[in-house]
Amino acid sequence: xxxxxxxxxxxxxxxxxxxxxxxxxxxxxxxxxxxxxxxxxxxxxxxxxxxxxxxxxxxxxxxxxxxxxxxxxxxxxxxxxxxxxxxxxxxxxxxxxxxxxxxxxxxxxxxxxxxxxxxxxxxxxxxxxxxxxxxxxxxxxxxxxxx
Amino acid sequence: xxxxxxxxxxxxxxxxxxxxxxxxxxxxxxxxxxxxxxxxxxxxxxxxxxxxxxxxxxxxxxxxxxxxxxxxxxxxxxxxxxxxxxxxxxxxxxxxxxxxxxxxxxxxxxxxxxxxxxxxxxxxxxxxxxxxxxxxxxxxxxxxxxxxxxxxxxxxxxxxxxxxxxxxxxxxxxxxxxxxxxxxxxxxxxxxxxxxxxxxxxxxxxxxxxxxxxxxxxxxxxxxxxxxxxxxxxxxxxxxxxxxxxxxxxxxxxxxxxxxxxxxxxxxxxxxxxxxxxxxxxxxxxxxxxxxxxxxxxxxxxxxxxxxxxxxxxxxxxxxxxxxxxxxxxxxxxxxxxxxxxxxxxxxxxxxxxxxxxxxxxxxxxxxxxxxxxxxxxxxxxxxxxxxxxxxxxxxxxxxxxxxxxxxxxxxxxxxxxxxxxxxxxxxxxxxxxxxxxxxxxxxxxxxxxxxxxxxxxxxxxxxxxxxxxxxxxxxxxxxxxxxxxxxxxxxxxxxxxxxxxxxxxx
Numbered sequence: 001x002x003x004x005x006x007x008x009x010x011x012x013x014x015x016x017x018x019x020x021x022x023x024x025x026x027x028x029x030x031x032x033x034x035x036x037x038x039x040x041x042x043x044x045x046x047x048x049x050x051x052x053x054x055x056x057x058x059x060x061x062x063x064x065x066x067x068x069x070x071x072x073x074x075x076x077x078x079x080x081x082x083x084x085x086x087x088x089x090x091x092x093x094x095x096x097x098x099x100x101x102x103x104x105x106x107x108x109x110x111x112x113x114x115x116x117x118x119x120x121x122x123x124x125x126x127x128x129x130x131x132x133x134x135x136x137x138x139x140x141x142x143x144x145x146x147x
Numbered sequence: 148x149x150x151x152x153x154x155x156x157x158x159x160x161x162x163x164x165x166x167x168x169x170x171x172x173x174x175x176x177x178x179x180x181x182x183x184x185x186x187x188x189x190x191x192x193x194x195x196x197x198x199x200x201x202x203x204x205x206x207x208x209x210x211x212x213x214x215x216x217x218x219x220x221x222x223x224x225x226x227x228x229x230x231x232x233x234x235x236x237x238x239x240x241x242x243x244x245x246x247x248x249x250x251x252x253x254x255x256x257x258x259x260x261x262x263x264x265x266x267x268x269x270x271x272x273x274x275x276x277x278x279x280x281x282x283x284x285x286x287x288x289x290x291x292x293x294x295x296x297x298x299x300x301x302x303x304x305x306x307x308x309x310x311x312x313x314x315x316x317x318x319x320x321x322x323x324x325x326x327x328x329x330x331x332x333x334x335x336x337x338x339x340x341x342x343x344x345x346x347x348x349x350x351x352x353x354x355x356x357x358x359x360x361x362x363x364x365x366x367x368x369x370x371x372x373x374x375x376x377x378x379x380x381x382x383x384x385x386x387x388x389x390x391x392x393x394x395x396x397x398x399x400x401x402x403x404x405x406x407x408x409x410x411x412x413x414x415x416x417x418x419x420x421x422x423x424x425x426x427x428x429x430x431x432x433x434x435x436x437x438x439x440x441x442x443x444x445x446x447x448x449x450x451x452x453x454x455x456x457x458x459x460x461x462x463x464x465x466x467x468x469x470x471x472x473x474x475x476x477x478x479x480x481x482x483x484x485x486x487x488x489x490x491x492x493x494x495x496x497x498x499x500x501x502x503x504x505x506x507x508x509x510x511x512x513x514x515x516x517x518x519x520x521x522x523x524x525x526x527x528x529x530x531x532x533x534x535x536x537x538x539x540x541x542x543x544x545x546x547x548x549x550x551x552x553x554x555x556x557x558x559x560x561x562x563x564x565x566x567x568x569x570x571x572x573x574x575x576x577x578x579x580x581x582x583x584x585x586x587x588x589x590x591x592x593x594x595x596x597x598x599x600x601x602x603x604x605x606x607x608x609x610x611x612x613x614x615x616x617x618x619x620x621x622x623x624x625x626x627x628x629x630x631x632x633x634x635x636x637x638x639x640x641x642x643x644x645x646x647x648x649x650x651x652x653x654x
Contacts, residue, residue, distance in 0.1 A: 010591040012175065012578075019169045019208050031209055035167035053584040137206055138591045 001062070001084030003146045004123070004133060008056035011048070011140035017057045017132035018044040024124060024131045040112040045121040046132045047107070057132060057141050059121035060107045062086045068099035068108060076117075085123045093117040151240035153233055154219045157199045159192035165211035166190060172203035172212060177574040177586055200567040202576035234497075245498065248570030248580065250397055250491040250534055250556055253501050257489075258508035258641070259540045263650055265631045267618035274620050276611035282621035283607055285551050287388070287528040288313040288457040289481045311481060312457050314387050316551060317346030318607045319622055320541060322599075323532055323555030324370050324392065324461070326354025328405045328414050328426065329493030329570070330559075331587040334579045337562055337595025339363035344596065345603040348387060350553075353403060353428055355417040356382050370461075371448065373402060374428035376418040380451065388482070389448050389458045391441070393432065396490020396507070396533040398499045399463030403428035409573055409582045442478035449479070457481035464488060464510035464533070465503075469517035475527070476518060482528040484553065485510045489534030491556045493580055494571035507533045508547060512645045515548025515627055524627075538609035547645065548627040561602045562595045630654055 019031070021044040026034030034042060046059035066086050068077050076092035077099055079085070088099075095116030100108045111119040124130040133143045159180060168190050172181040180196040181203060183189075197214060204212045221229050234245060267273040274281070288311055295307040322338045329352065336359070342349040343366045350368040355377015360367075369386035371378050383389060394400065405414075405426035415422040435441050441460065448458050459482035460475045462468070472483050487507025492500065511531045518524035531544045532553035541552050556566065563577035570580035578589030610622070619625050633650040634642045642649060 007591075010588055012585075012589045014171050014175050014206055015169070016171055016206065016208060019167075019171065032165060032167060035169070053588070135208075138589060139594055140591070 001146055002123075002143055003062060004059060004121075004130060005142050005144055006056045006058070007140050007142065008054060009140075010138045011055045011057060012138055013048055013050050013055035014137065015048050016135050016137060017046045017141065018048060020131040020135040021046045021059075021121075024127075025119075043109055043112045043119050045107075045109070045119055057136070058105060058107055059132065060086060060123075061105055062121075062123065067102040067104065071098040071102040073098060080125075083123065083125070085125070086120075087122050087125070088118055088120055090115070090117045151236060153195075153236055155194035155197065155217050157197040158194050158215045158217045159197055159203075160213040160215055161190070161192055162211045162213075165209040167209055167211075169208060171206050171208065175206055175576065175589075176203055177576050177581075177583070198567045198569045198572075198574075199565070200569070200576045201565045202563075205563075244496045246494055246571045247497040247500055247568050248491075248493055248495070249566050249568045250489040251501055252568070255488065255506065257534075258506055258637070258645065259536075259543050261635055261637045261641075262508075262543050262632050262645070262647065263635060264539070264542060264546070264613060264617065265633070266616040271618045273618050274615040276608075276615040279615075279620065281611040281614060282623070283318050283610060285316045285319045285622060286313045287316065287482050287530070287550060289527055290525040292525060312455055314348070314457060315346075316348065318603055318610075319545060319551040320535075320603055320606060321347050321368070321530065321551055321553050322349040322558050323491075323553040324350035324352035324368070324390070324395075325493075325555055325559075326352030326370075326405075327357055327417055328352075328354045328409055328582070330579050331575075331581055331590060332357060332359075332413065333587055333590040333592045334559075334562060334595065335360065336592035337590065337599060338558060339366070340592060340596035341599030341603070342366040344600050347603065350390065351377070351386075353377075353392065354414070355419065356385055357413065357417045361385055368459075371444075372428055373430070373432045374426060376420065376426060376428070379419070383448065383451050383456075386456065388456050389452065390461050390482075390484065391432075391444060391448070391458070391480075392461045393435070393441075394461070394463035394465075394486070395492060396463050396486030396488060396504055397492035398495040399465050399504050400430060401495065401499050402430040404494065406573075411582050414582065438474035438478050441475065445479045459484060459527070459530070461486060461532075463490070463503075464505045464507055466505060468505065468510045469513040472514040472529075473517050473521060473523070476523050480527050482530055482550075483514070484530045484532060485514060486553075487531070487533030490532055491534075491559075492570075507531050507544070509641075509644050511544055511547045511549050512629075516646060519627070538606040539613070541606065542610055542613050542625070543632060545622060545625050546628055546631045548629075550626060557602070558599055561598045562590060 022042045023031045023034045026042040046057050048057050074092045076089045080087050108120045111117045129143050133141050173183045178196045182191050291308040296305050297307045299305045327335045338349040348368050353372035364385035367386040368388045368390050370390045370392050372392040407423045407425045445458050460480045461484035464485050464487045488504040528550040530551050531549040535552050535554050573581050575581040578586050629646045632647045634647045635650045
């Protein structure tokens with residue numbers, strides 16, 4: 001399957017990946033409306049980690065052996081048979097946060113105010129390339145076939 | 148002090164209807180021109196810190212930012228311009244030499260813009276480069292006075308004349324000398340990768356050769372300059388050619404100075420100087436005070452590489468350029484590089500950059516003419532440098548007599564440079580003229596090389612189109628072919644020096 005790979009040596013910590021992720025997961029998918037008109041503001045599913053000049057964008061690794069799949073008590077967390085991506089079914093999620101507890105990368109978060117469900121990267125299902133990768137100005141994250 | 152206050156050069160226009168306070172501009176500005184106020188949740192700007200590099204404007208996801216020149220204007224005065232006043236204000240505050248980066252930005256005449264190319268009509272057929280072969284391949288190096296051949300079967304048996312070492316280029320455009328130190332390792336890597344892919348050459352400048360870059364040696368000109376930084380046997384052996392740098396167009400007669408802050412561990416190894424010490428290149432080579440001295444160095448270097456690589460000399464275009472170039476060829480150089488008035492730099496005193504030297508167009512013309520008159524034009528290739536903006540400039544330079552051209556600024560622009568002239572501050576937001584680890588990683592050499600290869604490809608295609616229009620199918624046939632040029636709006640003396648006729652005059 002195709003996964004997002006990190007090339008931290010080129011990440012400049014501009015966080016445009018986060019901006020575009022927020023827009024992609026907003027109701028309107030319009031950047032100005034997403035930031036200024038939507039409450040609660042959508043949550044970014046990619047987070048840039050930084051220490052000194054080292055930084056990199058981290059989102060769900062879509063692990064082959066995913067602990068969140070084991071931990072999910074309702075079966076909301078599942079693997080998409082076609083893309084191989086680990087996805088969360090919001091209808092089934094009850095907000096027990098077990099997946100958040102077990103995720104070794106810390107890339108699952110709460111959905112934000114209002115909904116008691118989790119939020120995580122879904123590799124922008126329906127898009128050819130995830131928006132964070134597409135909008136990275138320095139190709140510091142790339143979407144490639146995992147070998 | 149109030150008297151020392153300088154009006155900001157740029158104004159940061161932030162369209163608050165579009166600004167979503169995403170803080171991208173705040174995070175990326177190395178000059179801290181964008182500030183985030185967490186209490187108000189708003190990003191604000193500080194105009195006086197803006198250098199006009201347009202990095203924030205390029206990254207802003209909503210297009211909320213526009214960088215404008217500050218409209219504040221003093222009373223109109225043709226002599227005492229805003230810049231003249233600002234310089235005096237600055238110098239009376241600091242008492243120092245004004246520094247700058249990049250090439251001359253004064254409105255001196257650009258002769259390329261006064262030269263027009265010819266095209267074929269009726270009496271001679273034009274050539275379609277998409278249908279017929281078109282040769283841009285250029286060989287650098289001295290050529291024999293005449294070619295003698297004898298009977299034989301194999302090519303190597305047929306040739307009787309001695310051919311000195313030659314370098315084959317797929318396009319007549321090379322990357323100028325830009326040292327690792329003046330630009331980042333990622334910028335150097337971009338140039339090296341692009342040169343290898345496009346079949347041309349890049350140049351170490353006086354920065355030495357980083358261990359990672361030895362594989363790019365076959366497409367490299369190694370420079371030997373007055374500080375001799377990074378010069379050793381393997382370095383000389385690594386390149387395809389050796390260039391002795393006497394001078395540079397942006398600062399003729401001036402040496403170089405890489406401040407100690409930029410001499411990182413990697414640079415100190417590459418340049419073979421202690422970490423954190425200033426890298427000072429003297430103004431002259433202290434062992435060269437005459438053409439005879441230069442000859443000694445040329446042959447010392449030729450001996451060092453056992454005559455397997457061409458050795459050239461780079462000089463700035465100055466008033467006496469033709470006789471100097473003549474002496475250089477006589478001294479045994481295989482190629483001569485002339486860097487004109489508009490050549491760039493990472494740092495130079497502005498007064499030198501703006502007022503010393505002569506335009507490259509005139510220099511190419513007089514050097515080519517002089518070498519022809521002396522019957523030694525074939526003994527060395529002529530490479531022109533300094534302010535080549537597009538493929539037409541390249542074609543015009545070749546028609547004036549250059550074998551190839553060096554591009555520096557154009558290459559950096561392809562890497563993102565917006566010619567803000569602040570290279571000397573080491574805060575280049577584009578990751579080019581900096582050694583700051585926060586900034587250097589902004590230049591991904593894969594993207595950089597791709598863009599440079601695209602640029603060379605685009606210019607090469609355009610050169611082929613122009614050649615085809617003239618009915619010429621090889622760049623060789625355009626070299627020094629000044630009949631293909633006509634002048635508009637030039638004085639008689641300019642045309643005489645350029646060796647071109649006025650537009651409207653037939654052959």
